[in-house]
Amino acid sequence: xxxxxxxxxxxxxxxxxxxxxxxxxxxxxxxxxxxxxxxxxxxxxxxxxxxxxxxxxxxxxxxxxxxxxxxxxxxxxxxxxxxxxxxxxxxxxxxxxxxxxxxxxxxxxxxxxxxxxxxxxxxxxxxxxxxxxxxxxxxxxxxxxxxxxxxxxxxxxxxxxxxxxxxxxxxxxxxxxxxxxxxxxxxxxxxxxx
Amino acid sequence: xxxxxxxxxxxxxxxxxxxxxxxxxxxxxxxxxxxxxxxxxxxxxxxxxxxxxxxxxxxxxxxxxxxxxxxxxxxxxxxxxxxxxxxxxxxxxxxxxxxxxxxxxxxxxxxxxxxxxxxxxxxxxxxxxxxxxxxxxxxxxxxxxxxxxxxxxxxxxxxxxxxxxxxxxxxxxxxxxxxxxxxxxxxxxxxxxxxxxxxxxxxxxxxxxxxxxxxxxxxxxxxxxxxxxxxxxxxxxxxxxxxxxxxxxxxxxxxxxxxxxxxxxxxxxxxxxxxxxxxxxxxxxxxxxxxxxxxxxxxxxxxxxxxxxxxxxxxxxxxxxxxxxxxxxxxxxxxxxxxxxxxxxxxxxxxxxxxxxxxxxxxxxxxxxxxxxxxxxxxxxxxxxxxxxxxxxxxxxxxxxxxxxxxxxxxxxxxxxxxxxxxxxxxxxxx
Numbered sequence: 001x002x003x004x005x006x007x008x009x010x011x012x013x014x015x016x017x018x019x020x021x022x023x024x025x026x027x028x029x030x031x032x033x034x035x036x037x038x039x040x041x042x043x044x045x046x047x048x049x050x051x052x053x054x055x056x057x058x059x060x061x062x063x064x065x066x067x068x069x070x071x072x073x074x075x076x077x078x079x080x081x082x083x084x085x086x087x088x089x090x091x092x093x094x095x096x097x098x099x100x101x102x103x104x105x106x107x108x109x110x111x112x113x114x115x116x117x118x119x120x121x122x123x124x125x126x127x128x129x130x131x132x133x134x135x136x137x138x139x140x141x142x143x144x145x146x147x148x149x150x151x152x153x154x155x156x157x158x159x160x161x162x163x164x165x166x167x168x169x170x171x172x173x174x175x176x177x178x179x180x181x182x183x184x185x186x187x188x189x190x191x192x193x194x
Numbered sequence: 195x196x197x198x199x200x201x202x203x204x205x206x207x208x209x210x211x212x213x214x215x216x217x218x219x220x221x222x223x224x225x226x227x228x229x230x231x232x233x234x235x236x237x238x239x240x241x242x243x244x245x246x247x248x249x250x251x252x253x254x255x256x257x258x259x260x261x262x263x264x265x266x267x268x269x270x271x272x273x274x275x276x277x278x279x280x281x282x283x284x285x286x287x288x289x290x291x292x293x294x295x296x297x298x299x300x301x302x303x304x305x306x307x308x309x310x311x312x313x314x315x316x317x318x319x320x321x322x323x324x325x326x327x328x329x330x331x332x333x334x335x336x337x338x339x340x341x342x343x344x345x346x347x348x349x350x351x352x353x354x355x356x357x358x359x360x361x362x363x364x365x366x367x368x369x370x371x372x373x374x375x376x377x378x379x380x381x382x383x384x385x386x387x388x389x390x391x392x393x394x395x396x397x398x399x400x401x402x403x404x405x406x407x408x409x410x411x412x413x414x415x416x417x418x419x420x421x422x423x424x425x426x427x428x429x430x431x432x433x434x435x436x437x438x439x440x441x442x443x444x445x446x447x448x449x450x451x452x453x454x455x456x457x458x459x460x461x462x463x464x465x466x467x468x469x470x471x472x473x474x475x476x477x478x479x480x481x482x483x484x485x486x487x488x489x490x491x492x493x494x495x496x497x498x499x500x501x502x503x504x505x506x507x508x509x510x511x512x513x514x515x516x517x518x519x520x521x522x523x524x525x526x527x528x529x530x531x532x533x534x535x536x537x538x539x540x541x542x543x544x545x546x547x548x549x550x551x552x553x554x555x556x557x558x559x560x561x562x563x564x565x566x567x568x569x570x571x572x573x574x575x576x577x578x579x580x581x582x583x584x585x586x587x588x589x590x591x592x593x594x595x596x597x598x599x600x601x602x603x604x605x606x607x608x609x610x611x612x613x614x615x616x617x618x619x620x621x622x623x624x625x
Contacts, residue, residue: 006464012474013467016259017449023442027435044438045251051259051471052250052478058468059475065217066476068530070573072215083215090220094483097227104243128247167215174582177315180270180465 046127053134067167084165095142102132197499218533219479226487259474260441266466267448280412289392300342301381314343337596340576344565349377366437368622484536501544526567569597
């Protein structure tokens with residue numbers, strides 16, 4: 001799991017780092033030599049479509065999709081567990097709808113032979129097929145996560161549903177942020193101050 | 195049921211579901227799809243498909259992952275941490291001392307990052323132990339950090355502005371440039387307040403003066419973040435690059451700086467990529483959901499009906515803006531700011547534009563309302579963050595008491611912007 005997460009993160013990161021270099025070259029060429037590579041904008045759009053699908057899945061695994069914990073943490077345990085189950089189900093449903101939308105867009109592009117309104121005139125079926133695949137991955141991860149939660153609930157491990165599927169409170173988020181700060185040695189810098 | 199009633203009931207139901215802890219994106223997407231399909235059946239779903247592709251392949255929104263990645267690179271390479279020393283050297287002698295450093299540091303940090311949790315947590319971790327050692331009153335210290343951190347979304351680059359720009363078809367480049375003057379002025383009014391409080395309270399100066407040579411040496415610490423800010427904003431302001439392109443240039447510049455300083459390691463990159471992917475995924479799913487909801491609101495005519503209903507009260511432009519401050523103040527007490535923004539823009543933006551409010555100006559207004567939401571109890575993200583890192587034991591009420599004056603300053607500042615909209619509009623007008 002950890003390895004898949006790292007792989008996904010690298011795919012995401014490499015996409016945008018490569019895009020950044022392409023854009024930097026494009027801007028330099030355009031301003032200094034008055035020549036445009038053309039199509040870097042389009043590439044940026046496709047990078048976003050594919051990168052965001054990956055990002056949805058990575059955010060889900062890290063429980064980063066926003067939930068407000070104001071009322072939730074004050075509710076009785078039983079109700080919290082029920083709400084967590086509804087929440088994980090609603091995310092799975094949302095995630096499952098996305099590849100269906102992508103499929104509609106893709107099958108439309110295939111039947112109409114649509115191309116992008118750009119100098120490249122890319123046949124839209126290619127980027128949209130990739131987009132469909134990453135959204136299907138997100139849907140699979142979300143449905144898997146929901147099944148796991150219901151498995152815990154039915155198997156009697158309600159504690160895990162309570163703890164592993166609740167909104168990520170500020171406390172937890174802060175703990176991660178502070179672990180990062182620790183890791184990069186900011187505390188040592190604080191120590192150097194008079 | 196008339197469209198206005200459907201709209202109001204739907205909005206309240208949506209906020210209710212969000213408050214009991216349902217995922218924000220799922221609530222908005224669900225309400226949008228169910229509402230749209232009730233009205234138009236399958237045809238609605240077909241149109242969401244083209245909205246989804248249109249949104250997720252819009253190069254303008256590519257600026258979000260790029261700016262998030264840029265912020266992570268600066269944060270994890272430790273560039274941000276070293277800024278504090280430089281500011282402490284320069285501002286320590288002013289009445290109010292290191293509290294100015296907090297604001298200045300947050301402002302500059304904000305200039306390179308769009309996250310307020312990261313801003314408040316980083317500056318707070320470096321600052322609080324030294325503030326405690328020098329005997330600053332804890333509530334003052336915590337308040338200045340919580341408020342300073344909110345500057346992150348006003349001073350560009352700002353993820354909130356990119357989202358506002360894409361939801362309302364407003365130029366993100368102009369929004370960024372428009373954020374500079376109000377951002378610097380707001381930081382200035384915060385510092386003015388700290389100075390006045392220290393002078394009136396006759397608080398002693400706590401710091402020896404730092405020799406000029408030392409001060410100049412310390413400037414080296416802020417050179418890197420300043421260079422990146424200049425690259426990003428310079429290319430944008432001169433019209434050389436769009437917001438997305440300037441973000442990409444920032445990423446390249448940051449990578450070059452990190453590589454030349456010998457800090458480029460695999461684990462640093464893994465950390466940056468993982469963290470920026472999570473943040474991006476969280477933001478973009480909410481944005482996508484907002485676009486689907488927006489489609490339902492416009493096709494069913496509920497959005498227009500609500501706009502008519504609200505403008506039907508016959509309020510003047512100024513009265514309406516003051517009413518909106520009240521609306522956002524209350525909503526911001528309970529809601530997360532990103533969710534508040536995307537859920538309300540489809541309603542408040544048409545109302546504002548029908549009264550002739552400038553879209554750039556309104557974007558800055560919305561961002562300041564989000565900042566206010568970050569420091570108003572009971573739910574104010576920045577209050578919780580600084581409370582979580584304070585070195586002493588004490589209740590959240592210290593933080594709330596310390597941050598309250600800043601919330602008042604923000605409201606007064608917004609009224610100032612209503613009276614003098616040129617504060618916002620002058621700089622983008624020069625582009």
